[in-house]
Amino acid sequence: MLLLFHLLGIALLFVPITYVSVWIRYRRGKIAPQQADSLSTVERERIxxxxxxxxxxxxxxxxLIGSGGFGSVYKGVLRxxxxxxxxVFNLQMEATFKSFDTECEVLHSLRHRNIVKVITSCSNLDFKALVLENMPNGSLEKYLYSHNYFLDIR
Ligand SMILES: Nc1ncnc2c1ncn2[C@@H]1O[C@H](COP(=O)(O)OP(=O)(O)OP(=O)(O)O)[C@@H](O)[C@H]1O
Structure with a gap:
């Protein structure tokens, strides 16, 4: 009789523990696809x-606005x-692939009024480009190193 009570006690403990662990697994399973979904939404937003x-x-x-070490920058107007x-990254150079990935990662994670904003990116096997907020005043370099340009900092 005592043994029966013991078994019943164990069973009563076992059922809620199993229920809770199954529920936790179910929640984890549900959350993971949601994260994947939100990532694929970002992917889908690519131009x-x-x-x-x-x-x-x-x-x-x-x-053509200008050229840098890894490619050329063009002005455009979206619909x-x-x-x-x-x-547009120049894919002839091996280092460009790494530079594109790094710029994507770094600029996407930074948000500051003094740092150019990445709107989106476009990437396939033979074309890689970053879509940036247009800076109509051009390069900061010309203001820093030229005697002909002055910043209005009033
Ligand atoms: N968001 C922008 N809006 C307007 N002009 C830009 C923008 N980004 C770049 N430019 C222009 O294009 C030129 C080239 O830019 P790019 O980023 O390719 O070269 P960089 O600044 O020398 O960097 P890197 O060589 O590391 O790629 C800049 O000097 C600037 O005049």
Whole structure:
């Protein structure tokens, strides 16, 4: 009889523990796909290659703003009317792939009024570009190292 009480006690303990652990596993399982979903939403928000071509008039020479160590920057206008700067990475150089990934990662995680904002990116096997907020006053470098440009800091 005593043994029966013991077994009943164990069973009574076992049932809620099992229930709680199954519930925790179920919640974890439910949360993981939600995170994946939100990531894929970010992916989906990436701009399409043809949209970038449309915005920059097929990377027209007259839209070229400047060039840097890893590629060229073009001015463009999205269908919404937003003026953008498209940094197209030169994939001829091996280091460019790493630079694109690093710039994506760093600029996406930084948010400051003095740091250029990354609107989105466009990436496939043979084309990589960052869509940046357009800085109409151009490079800070020219203000820092030229005698002909002055910043109005009043
Ligand atoms: N968001 C922007 N808005 C307007 N012009 C920009 C923007 N980003 C870059 N530019 C222009 O394009 C030029 C090239 O920029 P880019 O970032 O490719 O070169 P960088 O600043 O020398 O950096 P890196 O060589 O490391 O890529 C800049 O000097 C600037 O004149």
């Amino acid at each position: 399409l290659y043809y949209e970038l071509l449309q915005a920059t008039d097929a990377l027209r020479e007259s839209n 919404s009317g937003t003026v953008i700067a498209v940094k």
